[in-house]
C-alpha cells in the first residue's frame with residue numbers, strides 16, 4: 001500500500017486522482033493540501049504542509065509553483081519522496097528541485113501519460129534523422145481556457161528531448177509576432193492555443209522541402225494523466241535520492 005499526500009487535491013487533477021484512488025487497492029490518499037475547500041474529500045485537507053499531522057509514503061503535487069520551497073522542505077525534513085507534476089516552474093524553482101533531489105527521490109514530469117512518454121521516443125528518433133537533414137521543427141500545443149502557464153510544460157519537455165539529441169544547439173522561439181526576420185534553421189518554434197475544455201493536444205511538426213511529418217498526441221481525458229501519476233507514486237516510494245522521470249517508470253514495467 002502506498003499512502004500519499006496530495007497537494008492541489010481540490011483542483012482538476014487532484015479530483016481525478018481522488019476518484020481513481022477509490023478503486024485502486026494499492027494506493028490511499030491520507031491527506032491533501034489546497035488553498036480552496038470547494039470539495040468534500042474522504043481525507044483531511046490542510047491549507048499548509050506545516051499543519052499536516054499524518055506521515056505519508058509519497059507527496060504527489062498538481063498545484064502551482066507558489067509554495068514550492070515549503071513543500072520541498074517538508075519532503076526533506078520528513079524524508080518523503082515526491083512526484084512533481086506541476087508545470088510553469090522557473091529556472092530558480094528547477095534549481096531548488098535539483099538541490100532537494102540530493103536528499104530525497106523526486107520524480108518530475110510535465111506529462112504523466114504513456115502516450116506522451118512514448119511520443120518522446122518517436123520524436124527523438126525523428127529529430128535525429130530529420131533535424132540533421134534540414135527539416136524545420138515546430139511544436140503546437142492546445143489547452144483549456146483555465147490553464148495559466150504557456151507554453152505547456154509538455155511542449156517544453158518535447159522541445160528539450162529533441163534538443164538533447166540535437167546537441168543542445170536549438171533556441172526556442174515563442175512569439176513570432178515580435179520577430180521580423182526569417183526563421184533560423186537552429187530553432188524550435190513553440191505556439192500555444194487556449195480555448196474551451198481541451199484537455200491537452202501536442203503536435204510536433206517536421207517541415208522539409210515539399211514534405212511534412214506531423215506527430216500528434218491528443219489527451220481525451222485527465223484519467224490518462226492521473227493514472228501515470230499513480231504509477232509514478234508506486235515507483236518512487238522505495239527509491240534512493242535522485243531525480244527521476246516517467247521514462248524511468250516505463251522502463252521499470
Ligand SMILES: NC(=O)C1=CN([C@@H]2O[C@H](COP(=O)(O)OP(=O)(O)OC[C@H]3O[C@@H](n4cnc5c(N)ncnc54)[C@H](OP(=O)(O)O)[C@@H]3O)[C@@H](O)[C@H]2O)C=CC1
Nearest residue numbers: 008010011012013034035036062063067085087110111112
Ligand atoms: N504533469 C502532468 O501530467 C500534468 C500537470 N498538470 C499541471 O498540474 C498543475 C495543476 O493543474 P490543474 O489540476 O489542472 O489545476 P487546477 O487549478 O484545477 O488545480 C490546482 C489546485 O491547486 C491549488 N493550489 C494552488 N496553489 C497551491 C498551494 N500553494 N498549495 C496547495 N494547493 C494549491 C489550487 O487552489 P486555488 O484554485 O484556490 O488556487 C487548485 O485547487 C498545473 O501546473 C498543470 O499544468 C496538469 C495536468 C497534467
Ligand SMILES: O=C(O)C1=N[C@H](C(=O)O)C[C@H](O)C1
Nearest residue numbers: 087110111147152153154200
Ligand atoms: O494544465 C494542464 O491541464 C496540463 N498541463 C500539463 C502541461 O503543462 O504540459 C500537462 C497536460 O497537457 C495538461
